Amino acid sequence: MSRRPSEKPAKTCVTCGRPFTWRKKWAANWEAVRHCSDACRSGRYARAKKEKESSGVA
Template structure:
């Protein structure tokens, strides 16, 4: 019998905008514990947070 898990549709996941690339990014399971503290969509944006983009 298939295992029933609670799943969410991608359209219902919370989103934030990355302050570096200005793109929206959605919640991921690996960020579940510290979603409030997540600011950047990727390691690349985190490393480039001080660089001028535009």
């Protein structure tokens, strides 16, 4: 039986700061998971945010 989304453990992504919840694919290494997505893990999200801020676009 699966848990309700509100009962699943949650963490905050170290790159973007957004909260994310436990997923079955992370069951084996949940303690080591630090990022909410592959984009955050690879730094694509952080680079895009930095470029947007430096170009002066709101």
